[in-house]
Amino acid sequence: MLKSDSDSGRPASSGLSGKRALVTGSTSGIGLAIARALHNEGAHVILNGLGDPDEIAALTQEMDATFNGANLLDPAAIESMMGDIGPIDILINNAGMQHVAPVEEFPTDKWEAIIALNLTAAFHTTRFAVSAMKEAGWGRIINTASAHSLTASPFKSAYNASKHGIVGFTKTVALELAQTGVTANCISPGYVWTPLIEGQIPDTMEARGLTRDEVINDVLLAKQPTKKFVQPAEIGALAVFLCREEAGNVTGANWSIDGGWTAE
Structure with a gap:
């Protein structure tokens, strides 16, 4: 049985020990589950997201994590965050939002915000992260997509567009980095x-x-x-696998975890 590190509460022989991971949208839900899973594997986690300051402080203490509250709707704020946190080994682009309305009634500000957070923010974090990953010869980029990256539902035009878009972006990044030791993949959950x-x-x-x-x-x-x-911990476990050495040849893939939704 593995011994525990008394200071961190994680296994002493954790597989991601020494790796630094930024997880956006990680103060609750799926992002928090991924952050906890990476922490339990030994990674130092940088949290980002919204929430009650006291609850966020408790999370940072729980995981011995760092927190950066950058507004991912603002490219300048993303650039500042990426500069402040320094080189990272693992990038989890998880932050997202949703709005439901018929296309002819869809508020333009909601469209722009959803595309900005669900898709454009991932472009900005990735473009700032990849140089250090390439230099290190190792990196993992995981983008949270959705079952709606593979199929569509009515009244979700911006969300469907952003999730289809993140898959195409991920494939492009995977191809560009294929010989660098850096992988890029999507995880596409159903209802969690x-x-x-x-x-x-x-x-x-x-x-x-x-x-x-x-x-x-x-x-x-x-x-x-x-x-x-789908349970958040299941997504966290899949993210951990994609970050491990055993997944070094897994790149450009879109991993469904949706109870069979997109199998039909």
Whole structure:
């Protein structure tokens, strides 16, 4: 059995020990699960995201992490963040947002914000990160896409566009870096059990006159054949695999973790 490092609480022989990882949108949900998984493998994690300052402080203490609260909608703020944190070995572009409306009614400011956060921010963090990765001869870039990177749903034009776009961007980066020791991949979850999803259930029950089970099975999980939510820790485990040495020849791929949604 592995012994624990008493200072960090992580296994002494962790596979990512010494690696520095930036995880955007990591103060809650999927990003937080990925950050915890990387920390448990020995990486030093740099958190980024929104939230209560006291809760964020507790997370940084829990993981012995660093926090940078840069607004990823602002390219200048991203440049400043990347300069402040210095070279990184692992980049997880996870921050994202959503808005639902018919295309003819879709607010232009929402379109621009979704594209900026879900797609353009990943371009900026990547362009600042790759030089040091190439110089080191090792790096991992993982972009959180979505089942909506492989299929589409109505009323989500900006989200669908951004998630399809991040896959194309990832493939391009993977090809450009194919001989450098740096990989680039996507993870595409279906519906993930997070506090945000859980909080939507009572409102949907009331709006549609449904029971809790009907909302879960017939609305939220309607497209997931397993009828099970993806768990954040499952995504964290997949991210860890993609960062390990064993995945050094895995690049340019889009990894579905969606309960079979996109298999149909």
